[in-house]
Structure formats: C-alpha cells, structure tokens
Amino acid sequence: MVFKKYRIEQGDTLEAISKKQNIDVKELVDFHNSHNTITQSIIGDYLPIHLEYIYLPLESPIKEENKYAEDPKEFGRKVRYRCEQVNTSKINGNLAHFLQQNFQYVVKNNGKKNEFFVGLEDHHFDFNPTYLNPSFSFISKTEFIKNQVYFQISEENGKLSEVNNKKEISENWEEFKKNEFYNDDFIIQLRKTNEHAVRELLNMGDRQFSVDYELTEEEYRRNLFYFI
Template sequence: MEVIKYEIKKGDTLELIAEREGISIKDLVNFHNDNCGLTNTIIGSSLPIHLKYLFLEAGISQNIEISNISFQKKARYRCEQNNVIVIDGKPSFSSQTKTQYLLSVKKENSDNIFAVTLEDYVNSIQPEEMEPAFNLIKEIELVRNNVVFTQNEKAEINSIINLSELSDKWSNFINNKSKEIPFYNEMKARAPETIEDFIANGNKEFSNEKELGAVLGKNLFYHILLKANLKNNDDFRISQQSQLFPNIKLNTDVSKTIVSNEGNATTYRLAGTLDKNSVNENEIIKLYQEMYQPIIKYSFTEFNFIYRITYTIQNETGFMINATASIKEQVKNNYETITKFELRRIEL
C-alpha cells in the first residue's frame, strides 16, 4: 500500500475529495487518521482550516475521465462468448472471444450516462485459416472503445455523446492503422470492391449515432447491459437481420420474468418467441434450397430462432452480478448458428 500526500486546495471539502476519490467520507477520514503520524492533525467531520495536507491511498480513486466527463468506476466484467456453426449435426466452425469491460456511470438528473471501456480482447478461431479475418474484426472492436452513451425507454442506445471522437478514431484506423494489417492489404489487392464496401459501411456507422448504436446493441455485453438497465418490466420486441438468410428480418417477442428475489439480488429471465407470421417462409425455403441444400442434401425442415437470457442484478446498486445468454438460429437438424455467452463481475 502506497500513501500519497494530497495538498488541500481552496474550496476543498471532505465531501468533494471523497467524491473525487470515489470512496466514503468515513473511509477517507479513517485512512488519513491512521496514516498521518503523530506530528500531523487528526480530522473529524470537516477539514480544519490550518490543515495543508490530507493522506490518501494511492490508486484508490474510483474515478475515470472519458471525453472530458468525470465518471465513477462502477463495475468490471469478464465475458466469454462461444459461437458454433453446426451443419447436419457436425460442427464446421467455432470461435471463442474473451473480453473484459469497465463500466462507468455518471448521474445526470434522473438519467444515467454510461461509459464502456474495452480493456481486453482475446479470440481463437477454428479453422485457423479464418484467424486473419477475425483479427481485423478485433481491430474494429478496439475502434468502438470508450463509448459514452445514454439509453432510451426501449433499451436502445439513445445518444452517443463522443461520436465525433469515435469517428476520428475510425478515420485514423482507415488512413493509418489498416495499412499495417496484412489481411486488409491482401483483400484490398485481391477484392478492392469488398474493401470499398467495408470502408463505406464504416463511414456510415461512425458518422451516425443511430447506426453505431444499432451495431453496439448487437454486442451481447451492450445488449444485456441495456436490458438490465431498463427501468420498466414490460415485455418488448427485438428486430434483427437473420444470420442465415440475407434480407430476412426476424421479429422476436420477449417476455421478462423474475426467477428469484433473494437477499440483495434479483434474477431475471428474458425468453423470446419468434413471430413466424412476420417471416416469409416461402422465401426462406427458396433461399435454403439455393444456399444450403446443395451442400447438406437434406430438404428444408423447420426454421426457428431461440433467444434466452438470464441475468442477476444487485438490488442496492442496480448493477449486474452475472449473466448468461443462449441464442440459436436454425433450420432444424440441418444448419444452426449457436451463441453461448457468459458474463461475471470481478473486482475493480
């Protein structure tokens, strides 16, 4: 433990210093009194007028500054996501991504401003030949970092406060960083139209907060965070693009129930049911016959989308303790994309 000697400035109070450090006034006072020594002043409920220095623990500050906004660090999470593609009952592709996020919050009237920092990102891919492409994806995730945002009553990102900073990071990536990535340069030489589309989509995403908010909302950490911070307990609907079939939109009605409420924690479950009436089954069958049946051989069976999320909230603070998600899109027994996601809170 390292003790630092903080010089008291004009206007400082115990309340202001404790808030800046992200600790209680009691802990601040106790630490100073335990470490000030015999020749220094012990303090009580206020700062003595003649006191010049306050003794603080180095590194104890729970504050973080992002985009010139001072946030209080609230929670750190480690996440693991596993994606598998199963064809005719046999896995043909798998990926595992481990991430670590720091969530910070600033109270603004009755609403919250959130800041999410991606602190770590590790992935592994099978088959290994696809690893270069996923390394490019990782670089884009690092551009979508230190995002400062608010959310609306629909559990969507409402505004991205530092959009211009993220846009500058994207421009820097395209103009500079991308030239250091072998896969990017290979694709630029081999399929320039693909890279042109990639850049155009990125320009669109990083210049429009609605577009960027929608992309972030597909990230399961953000997705669950937004749902967990929803103030009401109403059921809701999610709409998204099918992973299996181009230009097919999936509408899923999600019901929210309380699984348990014990002590200082409440566990919720989100269960989604695909609105099959909104899906053009004839179009799906046609696409299946064109895209998958020549490889799988078996005829179309039944299409479904399964959405299950469980998360536990600490009642006192409102922050997540843990969460799991299981999401599957399938043509039953023929072709499936399966996503398993786990989140756990760790010490700051």
C-alpha cells in the same frame, strides 16, 4: 478521458515515446495500465516484448468543453466484466468450425446525470480453421474503435438515448484508416484478390462511424450489451 492507440515501432523506448508524445513517463505508464488488462500492462522501466500498442490520452480541441470526459468526480462508479462466447458447427457429426471469444469491458457511471461509459479493454479469439483468424483480427480492431462510447440513459425507459462522443469515435476511425487499415494482414491479402471488397469495407466503416449516421443510437441500443 478519450484515448488513442500508439503503435510501438522498432527502437521505441518508454523515454522516447514520452518525449515524442509530450507526456511524463510515469503518467504514460499509469494511463496505459489504467486502460488495459494485466497481460498488456507495463511493469517496470521497459516495454514488454509482446506489446504492440500503448494507450495515450487523446488531446483534442473539444477536450475542455466535453463534459463527458472521464473524471473521478464525474465517473465515480466503475466496474469491469468479462464474458465468453463459443460457437460451433458440425457437418455430418464432424466439427466444421469452432470459435471462442473472450471479452473484457469497463463500465463507468455517473448516477446523478445518467451518464455512462462502456469501453472494450480486451478481446481474445480462437478460431478453427485458423485461416480465418486474420479476418477476426481485423474485426476486433474495429470493435475497439466502436466500443469506447459515452452515452446517456433515458430516465423514462432506462434505454440508451444518446451517444455523446460520436466525434471522437469518428476521429479514431479516421486515424485507423490513415495509420493501420492498409497495413492490416487481412486487408493486404484481400487486396490481392478482391479490391472491391476492400472498398466496401471502407465505405461501411465511413458510414457506421460517421457523426451523421442516423442509426448510431439504435445500433448501440441493440448491441452494446449483447454479450452479457
């Protein structure tokens, strides 16, 4: 099932969100926890103080006809994996920068139809010097949009052959632009000094997440499992 991220607002409660989103509280909590990590899960009857978003089912007109939507019978095989990437650079023997990233993905498979789903569930990063953290925070948000992908594998060569949910990914990008893009700390600061760069970021996102983007499959084929 494709999901959307609901930003928790001041004064929100589980009951208020469930009424607003027309979903039972238990279903809301179960869905959120099944698409999240332990540290971001909801335990009990209250919203954790540190929680910024709740994951909710994305109701869309194509839901009924989308045969790639998550279903226990369709995606009966599931595994999670975590990976770590560390980058450092030195100048004259002194540490110039240090970056550590930790990722958690869920991979689901329908062996009968060679259909897969890969979803980024958690991304933690630690960058030194810290003044670059806002830019990585922005990049992380776009990675969550991009890495929620249903696709098919070619029986001939075992490679990704087609992305099946381009429309949903594009819609998630449009929702991000509408609700989060201009409220992001990195974008707020960038607009003060380089409005042109902000427009370029928007154009890049529009191009990359477009349903008609010709290089979509090639980019996923090259980068989807880059961190393994």
